[in-house]
Amino acid sequence: MRRRTFAASLGAAAVAAAAVPGTAAAKTGGRCEDGYVWRNAVVNGGGYVPGIVFNETEAGLIYARTDIGGLYRWQESAQTWKPLLDWVGWDLWGYTGVVSVASDPVEPKRVYAAVGTYTNDWDPNSGAVLYSDDYGDSWGVAELPFKQGGNMPGRGMGERLAVDPSDNKVVYLGAPNGNGLWRSVDFGRTWAKVEAFPNAGNFVQDPSSDYSDDNQGVIWIDFDTAGDRIFVGVADPDDPLYASADRGATWRAVDGAAAALGRADGNRTIPKQAAVDHENGHLFVVTGWDPGPYNGAPSAGRGGSVQRLSLATGEWTDVTPGYNPIGTIPGFGGLTVDRQAPGTLMVATQNNWWPDEILYRSTDSGATWETSWDYVWDANWSWPPARTDRFDMDSTGSAWLSFGKADDGPAYAVKHGWMIDALAIDPHDSDRIMWGTGATIWGTESLTQWDAQGALVGWDSEAGHQIALPVEPFTVAVRAEGLEETAVQDIAALGGTLVSATGDLGGFVQTDLGEAGVQIRRPSWTSGRSVDFAALNRDVVVGSGDVEGDVDGHVGVSVDGGATWLTTTRLDGVAGGGNGGTVAVGADGAVIVWSPGDGATAPVFSTDLGQTWTPVEGLPAGALVRADRVDANRFYAFASGAFYASVNGGLVFAATGAAGLPASGPVDFRAVPGKRAQLWLAGGETGKTYGMWRSTDGGKRWTRVRDFAEADAVGFGKARTRHGYPTIFASAKAGSTRGIWRSTDEGRNWVRINDDAHQWAWTGKAVTGDPDVYGRVYIATNGRGLIYGDIED
Structure with missing residues (x-):
């Protein structure tokens, strides 16, 4: 979704007199003094959800950020999302583009949102970091001296905001366009550039475009709590990863990172997302040949990879899934680890436009992978092949997710998704996962049934062709109720x-x-x-x-x-x-x-x-x-x-x-x-x-x-x-x-x-x-x- 707008100003002089309008004072409970109650005409989603963040400490505390529709908090009892930025007014409309969100793991009531919709002149205002001490029910604003791109290319990477779990008054922010790494030491109230950080990034998707010409900059921040280190991913294929062992006072490039993260079968790639498995001492990073979310076929080879860094030895291991039903992996978007089951992680392709995206799951730290669906070829290798799936997609309440289409062989009308950058296993419950797409949020509370299903496809030696093995599918359903993002x-x-x-x-x-x-x-x-x-x-x-x-x-x-x-x-x-x-x-x-x-x-x-x-x-x-x-x-x-x-x-x-x-x-x-x-x-x-x-x-x-x-x-x-x-x-x-x-x-x-x-x-x-x-x-x-x-x- 892209929109240009204009700033408000005083119009021409009036030519006819009339009464001066009255103004209703605000009241609580969703109504003004005149007695109005506000609701949404329900669609359920309708736009891109590039980030979903679970709080690491408080169960049921989840935030979803959107590219033009603001920030939402999950309401566990109602199983719906609550909008948190409806207070944003006309002059600061760009604050509804949320480029990152961070939920404090030490004091869960604290939450931060990096906002700003466009980095070009479509948005007249600079970006800001919003900070809240009450779960987002009220906000303060810390203005920044640069713009942020909640609706720009790369908005699904990150998270660019991160709270230091060893000192939660310290919050980091990765910025685009040469603005480097920023830090607050007072719970997000004020911000200063980390002058010691040596690399502001240099990766530009398309220098000729007014929309895709951003230097993607500093992409994400993550923490190795066991080793007391801070890792920062940078959009620079030649120097993509830095670490600090002294709370951000000094930084060094991580050995071997350029070879692991900056190349994938001939493509120059960048580290799009990262996640730390603290128990096993691994930093996982997914890469892609462009920042997304619209990337199509790669220029050569796979276009992306999944890499694992041993935090103890510094050894890099390429753990990219070796199999894709369609033959070529165009790159990766979402990445998540299971906090309750160390060694379990999932990644999502981006963008497997036809027939569908693929979710990959590994329970052995990336050594082996299973796909969310697979082809089943007959004896004649007829095209198109049949398809078998681990889960059923339940679009109840959002029947429009078929977009008026019918299943066409392996291309289902209701897809696993597209533009999947938001992918998150609940850190308190291995059975719950949510992922965002270009249209909705999908989720299930039966995720671990995947691990009991085994392989999806086998070989019938007598018939001489593949067969779909019997699996008991679990259900994935819409989890976007209350989140309304249509334009x-x-x-x-x-x-x-x-x-x-x-x-x-x-x-x-x-x-x-x-x-x-x-x-x-x-x-x-x-x-x-x-x-x-x-x-x-x-x-x-x-x-x-x-x-x-x-x-x-x-x-x-x-x-x-x-x-x-x-x-x-x-x-x-x-x-x-x-x-x-x-x-x-x-x-x-x-x-x-x-x-x-x-x-x-x-x-x-x-x-x-x-x-x-x-x-x-x-x-x-x-x-x-x-x-x-x-x-x-x-x-x-x-x-x-x-x-x-x-x-x-x-x-x-x-x-x-x-x-x-x-x-x-x-x-x-x-x-x-x-x-x-x-x-x-x-x-x-x-x-x-x-x-x-x-x-x-x-x-x-x-x-x-x-x-x-x-x-x-x-x-x-x-x-x-x-x-x-x-x-x-x-x-x-x-x-x-x-x-x-x-x-x-x-x-x-x-x-x-x-x-x-x-x-x-x-x-x-x-x-x-x-x-x-x-x-x-x-x-x-x-x-x-x-x-x-x-x-x-």
Whole structure:
């Protein structure tokens, strides 16, 4: 997931007076003074979980970090995750990219998070280390003089944060881009560079890319408690490992590390993760030919290795698994050791894209390995072979993890995963393991059944071919409940049904907000971009999204309220990829207007549910399109400061001549339900025209809403009274206060309905109310899923 954004600033001067918004004071228990209770519309996961950390001392204390969705703590009694960074506000949205987490083994109540989403200019702020003395229920912030990359390449390596178990007020941090090794000696309150540390790393994945050009720097820190040594992994194939025997005063390169960790069958590799088996005196390290998580086929050979260092003798042993069903190991991601069973460790491939990732398990310190699945070849060595597995994947509650596919030979629809960097055996329970993927967390409490299963494949000498040996599989199931990481792009609340467009997952249709609902799979959107419905016929729902291949069109249509979907014709000249654009459907459902997102193709309309498309007249490429909610003949559009209207069902548009609207920056405008030709518009750009406007004449004249210096999203819900104006919701800034605002009197008065504990970072994409439930609001976040709020009964 990648997103560029903008910093908030004061917009243009107001042109119309209105009441100054009130601000609700915060209260405990998830509600503000106005009585709002906040929840997630459930998806269960939906994004990349690059790190899972178990506390070494306190059983049941587990943290999961995400690349754009913040940090979570496991709640053992409820078997769900609790979000810990919902307090992060708009200006510091980058704090929701968590590049590392450390849980104190001496005082488990202490926890640290290294935050910052991008190291390039997409994130305007420097990174920070957050510190907590109460398990993450409250936080302090230690700002850093450099950026960190919670959503950059290499974010699954590490952990880059580590608490010294012999003196827990000392915390170490590995930094990217030449910033070296840092240390705090006061429980994370202040930080200083370890000047004695000699190597800041030099490994760059792709110097030509603004996204992949990081020097990966100092990757991880680990401790040999028996020998009282600190080990530090560095992204430098020629000098990848350092150790200190005097609590970090001096450092030396570890002998033999370059030969062991810096090369793998001709590839230059880096030490991605490490784990110490204290009982047996081993340091295990996995390497890869790039930092991940997107690495594909290796340039040559295996692309990675598993290495074991004897802490007593300094001898290195290559313990890389010698067998992969597909023949070539592309590199490794996750690594974990079993604290209750010394000598037992597991590693994960990265990325075995087809047919599946492989988990490897060894109970003899890496001397031998067993795979989580294997091929079974028939006598003719027919392709594709059959497959046999040690465990069954139970996706109950997250049926979307099949991504609409069916098993295809050895390529199962529900996979062991991909991008597996987070792999952790519970240090208090050998039977429990969790691992994170690009979409969810998997886990089991029956892991040691693996060791009783024996081999997966044998040889039938009489038949002359392989056979699957009988094993009793255990179950691996979703362990992502409560962790919500979708990046929501648009929302359509039909009343009783909620339709959302989401990044990476396409979109969802939910009739029960407590369940994940049905993923929109036809068309097969890689990312959903917009959704709309016919205001006078809610059965007609449309959406647009990015697609791959040449089969599906970018627009999807449902005529049964989202229950089933039809794809549309691919528009000539508009390729797949990120070209979903925006789509609108007329109030009666008869006309669809689609504005492709390729930046070159002018909007088109269809009167046959997207089977044929005809260019509209009068609109430039990239225009944002909406439909009137009462008059089926009226459509509207906005582009580069100009507003357009159609009065003949979207066939022809003309500029309205409106002045004073934002000429640059993201803009959102919506038509008011039940009110012909009434519109509200929010958006703009830092330092330029920025705010909220309304029109009551179809976009000819606009009045600035003085309440907000900045506004980014606006939507509508059920009126407070039977014949009243629809409730207005906005993601906006009044004075110095960013928040979610509500007006029940046509915008004359506003109240902030969220509080400082519930800000969810960036909320500028979409906000809307529910047409049937007064006060309910839906909020699109960039990584915390779809938040909704209800007035407390």
